[in-house]
Amino acid sequence: MRHLFLLAGTLVIMCGAANAQSSQPYAGLQQRPIKALSHQQIDDLRMGRGMGLALAAELNGYPGPSHVLELGDRLDLTADQRIQVQRLFDDMKQETIPLGNKLVEQETELDRLFSARVVTSESLKATLRAISETQALLRESHLKYHLSTTALLNQSQMQRYAELRGYQRPDGSEEHQHHH
Numbered sequence: 001m002r003h004l005f006l007l008a009g010t011l012v013i014m015c016g017a018a019n020a021q022s023s024q025p026y027a028g029l030q031q032r033p034i035k036a037l038s039h040q041q042i043d044d045l046r047m048g049r050g051m052g053l054a055l056a057a058e059l060n061g062y063p064g065p066s067h068v069l070e071l072g073d074r075l076d077l078t079a080d081q082r083i084q085v086q087r088l089f090d091d092m093k094q095e096t097i098p099l100g101n102k103l104v105e106q107e108t109e110l111d112r113l114f115s116a117r118v119v120t121s122e123s124l125k126a127t128l129r130a131i132s133e134t135q136a137l138l139r140e141s142h143l144k145y146h147l148s149t150t151a152l153l154n155q156s157q158m159q160r161y162a163e164l165r166g167y168q169r170p171d172g173s174e175e176h177q178h179h180h
Contacts, residue, residue, distance in 0.1 A: 034107045035114075045100030045138075048093040053139045057146035063153065063161045064146045065089035071164050075157045084152050092145040099138040106131045 029035060034042065044051045054064055065088040068075065072082055110127050113119040153161070162168035 034104065034111050036107055036111065037104070042104055045104050046097065048096035048100055050142050054142040054146050057143050057150075058165075059167065061158065061162065061167075062146040062150045063158070063165075064142070065092060065149045067165065068149055068153070068161065071161065074164055075153070075160055077157070081152055085149060088145050088148050088152075092141065095141045096138060099134060099141060103131065103134045103138060106134055 032038065037045075041051065043049075050064065050066065054062075058064060058067075065085050068077070068085050069082075069089055072085070077085065106127065110131065113123055113127060150158070159168065
């Protein structure tokens with residue numbers, strides 16, 4: 001009986017702790033310089049990293065220049081392909097870094113409007129419109145370089161890329177994660 005009482009007490013404490021966590025999912029985030037962005041997201045934006053913005057391309061068979069360069073030897077890229085993909089990668093960075101910096105600045109302004117308690121319906125709408133436009137340009141930039149990279153690869157390289165990235169088995173069938 002005593003064990004049952006201890007078990008019940010432990011469950012009550014665990015449920016209370018879980019409930020406290022679920023009612024405070026943002027606790028600690030108020031310390032971030034830009035509330036809507038983590039330090040990692042800010043770094044990724046400033047460095048021109050993809051952040052999953054091109055998943056529609058990547059997961060549907062359109063490799064991006066960054067991963068193609070990483071896997072270049074295993075994809076048997078020719079010297080010319082390597083040069084062309086590197087050029088695409090450099091061009092992508094040249095486009096995405098300024099856009100990422102602009103987005104960080106716009107998110108900083110949105111945060112400032114709220115923290116200074118000067119946000120209005122009009123300023124909110126204008127700021128969000130600007131953020132949305134920059135996000136769309138940033139995503140388009142990443143996606144279009146997936147298109148350009150795909151055009152440089154042959155079918156066997158595309159197949160090998162899908163295998164190396166875990167999207168396809170060597171027999172051409174798709175990888176599926178089974179969760180039981």
